[in-house]
Amino acid sequence: MNPPPVTTxxxxxxxxxxxxVPFDRRLGRAVQRVTAAALGPYQTAIVRIGFSLTWLLFLLxxxxxxxxxxxxxxxWSWEMGRQxxxxxxxxxxxxxxxxxxxxxxxxxxxxxxxxxxLVGWRTRAVSVVFMVGVLSLQNxxxxxxxxxxxxxxxxxxxxxxxxxxxxWSLDARRAAREARDEAHGLPPRRDVVGPLLWTVLGGFLLxxxxxxxxxxxxxxxxxxxxxxxxxxxxxxxxxxxxxxxRTLLDVxxxxxxxxxxxxxxxxxxxxxxxxxxxxxxxxxxxxxxxLYYPLxxxxxxxxxxxxxxxxxxxxxxxxxxxxxxLVQVAFPFALFNRRVKNVLLVAMMLxxxxxxxxxxxxxxSLAMISADAVFLPTAFLVWLGTRVGRGRDRLLSRLLxxxxxxxxxxxxxxxxxxxxxLVG
Numbered sequence: 001m002n003p004p005p006v007t008t009x010x011x012x013x014x015x016x017x018x019x020x021v022p023f024d025r026r027l028g029r030a031v032q033r034v035t036a037a038a039l040g041p042y043q044t045a046i047v048r049i050g051f052s053l054t055w056l057l058f059l060l061x062x063x064x065x066x067x068x069x070x071x072x073x074x075x076w077s078w079e080m081g082r083q084x085x086x087x088x089x090x091x092x093x094x095x096x097x098x099x100x101x102x103x104x105x106x107x108x109x110x111x112x113x114x115x116x117x118l119v120g121w122r123t124r125a126v127s128v129v130f131m132v133g134v135l136s137l138q139n140x141x142x143x144x145x146x147x148x149x150x151x152x153x154x155x156x157x158x159x160x161x162x163x164x165x166x167x168w169s170l171d172a173r174r175a176a177r178e179a180r181d182e183a184h185g186l187p188p189r190r191d192v193v194g195p196l197l198w199t200v201l202g203g204f205l206l207x208x209x210x211x212x213x214x215x216x217x218x219x220x221x222x223x224x225x226x227x228x229x230x231x232x233x234x235x236x237x238x239x240x241x242x243x244x245x246r247t248l249l250d251v252x253x254x255x256x257x258x259x260x261x262x263x264x265x266x267x268x269x270x271x272x273x274x275x276x277x278x279x280x281x282x283x284x285x286x287x288x289x290x291l292y293y294p295l296x297x298x299x300x301x302x303x304x305x306x307x308x309x310x311x312x313x314x315x316x317x318x319x320x321x322x323x324x325x326l327v328q329v330a331f332p333f334a335l336f337n338r339r340v341k342n343v344l345l346v347a348m349m350l351x352x353x354x355x356x357x358x359x360x361x362x363x364x365s366l367a368m369i370s371a372d373a374v375f376l377p378t379a380f381l382v383w384l385g386t387r388v389g390r391g392r393d394r395l396l397s398r399l400l401x402x403x404x405x406x407x408x409x410x411x412x413x414x415x416x417x418x419x420x421x422l423v424g
Contacts, residue, residue: 038257041166042381043374047264048127048164049118050370051155054148055134056114058363059107069144070094071103076141090139091220093132096211106136117159120169125197127164128227131156135220148364151371154267160227161260163253168385198231261374268371269332272348276328285325288318294359302360310358324351335375345375 033039059066067073078098085095093106110133116126134156138149145153165171178188205228208221237245284290294300295311310316327347334340349369356365 034258035251035254038163038166038254040258040261040374040378041163042168042378042385043376044162044164044257044261045120045166045168046373046376046381047155047370048120048123048159048162049168050366050373051152051159052114052117052130054363054366054370055130055152055156056111056118057366059111059114061363066107067100067103070107070137070140072098072100074141076143081140084142085139090142091132091135092139093136093208094140096207106133109133110137120165120171122194122197123165123169123171124231125194125201127159127162128201128224131160132224146361146364148361148367151271151367155264155371158260158264161256163257195235198228198235202228264371264374268374269335271371272328272331276325276330279325279328285321288321291321291324292317300359300361303358307358323347327351338377341375342377345372348372 038044062069068075072078078095081092082095084090085092094103096102109129113126113129113133117123117130134152138145138153181188205221205224208224234249237249279285279290282290284293292311295307295317301307327344331341331344331348334344349372352365352368352372356362
């Protein structure tokens with residue numbers, strides 16, 4: 001018996017609605033999309049890399065001055081910090097003790113977690129340590145930060161709820177190795193590092209619970225317990241019930257990831273929208289002279305000759321001043337058009353690169369570029385990852401003196417099985 005012929009004509013219901021997909025079907029597709037996969041894997045990976053790199057560079061740059069910024073030698077003493085935290089309820093582990101040794105431990109763990117998050121090693125656990133390190137240091141001395149520190153502060157919380165290690169990470173490499181072992185019929189390798197790491201973190205969490213009165217508000221401690229118990233449930237389900245319970249946990253994790261990704265995008269739009277509209281209200285931005293004054297301040301002129309050359313042209317100053325306002329105000333509305341969005345995105349990244357060079361604020365600019373990266377097109381990020389991978393292979397082949405491994409293009413970019421994306 002021959003199968004019925006396949007037709008591409010719309011069904012009766014579609015013909016009745018003029019060829020449009022019914023609302024319930026579109027809603028079902030949307031629900032399936034946000035629950036079946038963690039969207040924007042390359043965008044969340046580049047955000048993870050960008051913010052962890054920014055924080056690591058900051059900690060390394062301020063290593064000689066760490067005691068004055070956040071430690072016992074700072075003008076904002078431990079007792080003053082304790083009084084402020086008792087009033088605003090912020091979280092910082094540095095309130096557990098005013099000793100120099102404890103400060104060095106917290107600072108070292110903050111730097112180590114940033115380095116591990118950068119390479120994507122055990123991102124679920126390390127992202128929690130990264131968040132605790134950022135909050136502990138920044139909330140210890142709240143008057144030494146700038147706008148870039150505020151963005152890192154929020155991003156550290158968001159990264160905990162994302163699956164930011166799907167690509168460009170050691171976690172992704174380990175998952176690919178496990179998939180190859182399974183495809184070849186090999187038994188799964190026993191994971192000892194993961195449970196041991198979460199056990200150690202559970203011990204620190206017990207200490208944080210004991211010191212909750214001097215650490216700050218209890219909301220973060222409660223959140224950490226929820227994350228720890230969720231990870232314990234994940235481990236138990238993966239080990240003893242890998243069927244439907246594992247699928248349900250995957251759906252919940254995907255929902256949390258996708259919702260957090262939307263929050264990150266909304267935050268970037270809010271930053272630029274509020275900055276642009278506040279600039280419009282300023283008289284210096286209205287007359288086009290706002291950029292001129294920072295170029296004349298010694299504190300913001302690492303290259304005096306370059307600043308003098310740029311500030312001597314009134315037309316250039318006016319164009320850059322008005323262009324900054326225009327780009328920041330227009331960017332949230334440009335998201336409705338992909339091409340316009342990409343053009344303004346490049347303009348904003350070039351603007352921050354100019355701030356890094358002209359005004360001597362490289363870490364602030366890197367933090368903002370990392371936030372902007374959530375809107376980068378997937379095709380560009382895949383191309384960038386391929387180029388970086390090839391450069392890494394060439395470098396390793398020269399250092400080790402052996403031929404470069406030939407990696408198929410589909411494996412480098414993800415090919416047909418590449419993770420789905422939310423932004424384009």
